[in-house]
Amino acid sequence: MRFEFEDWRRDQAWHLFSRARSDWQEEHGWPGGLDFVELFQQTVQLRRRALRAEGGLSPTA
Numbered sequence: 001m002r003f004e005f006e007d008w009r010r011d012q013a014w015h016l017f018s019r020a021r022s023d024w025q026e027e028h029g030w031p032g033g034l035d036f037v038e039l040f041q042q043t044v045q046l047r048r049r050a051l052r053a054e055g056g057l058s059p060t061a
């Protein structure tokens with residue numbers, strides 16, 4: 001399987017963004033009183049929407 005540069009770059013950016021969100025939540029809490037699990041659920045939803053928009057995930061997943 002070949003991993004294109006753009007895919008690698010997008011994956012790296014996503015991981016940095018996710019880590020920064022988690023670090024912020026641990027240090028300051030999250031607006032609306034979200035805990036880590038709720039923040040993770042939102043992150044998964046964002047990732048699924050992004051994959052659907054790219055055509056890489058079926059609407060039922």
